Amino acid sequence: MGHAEQLVPLNWYIVLSTFLFCIGVMGVLFRRNAIIILMCIEIMLNSVNLLLVSFSAYSGNSDGQVFVFFIMVVAAAEVAVGLALMMSIYRNIGSTDIDVLNKLKW
């Protein structure tokens, strides 16, 4: 098994995670539903995780995987707080449309 997975070049992983990151950026710019925007932020975090894991695997150093572990911790906390915010926004305004949330707009 050890030899079979030595065939994928590192560059492909870089291109893949760059593409995923750009999809996340596009989703943040593209959508107006705040929950979908949170999901696109998750995609961006995951693309960075994938890049860290691939660099860690290809350099034979497990530091990157520990960092990914901590990123997962922060992502879980972020989603919990973000969705709680969405709930209270929805309760007060009746919508999760980000164009309605313009009270802080200059």
Place this chain on the structure above:
Amino acid sequence: MSQLIFYILSAMTIASALVVVFSKHPMYSVLSLVVCFFTIAGHYILLNAQFLAITHIIVYAGAIMVLFLFVVMLLNLNRESEPHKSGKLKFAATISAGMLFLILIAAMKSTTLEPFSFPPPSTNGMIQHVGQRLFTDYLLPFEISSILFLSAMIGAVVLAKKEKH
């Protein structure tokens, strides 16, 4: 063989991520994000990071996506209530994301990577090794992250609680 698996997994990852962005129905977005997370876990297994693959499935597909699903169902979001940006803004968003992709790829092309061409067969991703690192070199951040979790939990409860009128 592993190239073929990589191709299939990448195609599924990208397709499901695109469905997340373009789907009209929020529920479909959530479900395809679950697929996206599972394929990323497959990438981790392909990269010999078994511990992270399992943690990824448990944390993302198990906990975070259930939270998202519950919120989408609680708020009763559906196709009719889904707000849309104007066509001009959508076009601008696509163009700017594509340009970001081009810039990042160009930057990647102009750098010279260290020639770690192929991964050495290692046990780095096994739970034994990662756990040892986590409890020796990274003990303090590990403990601090538990405090972060506690505060996030309290914050979420306080924020989502119904206000008394």
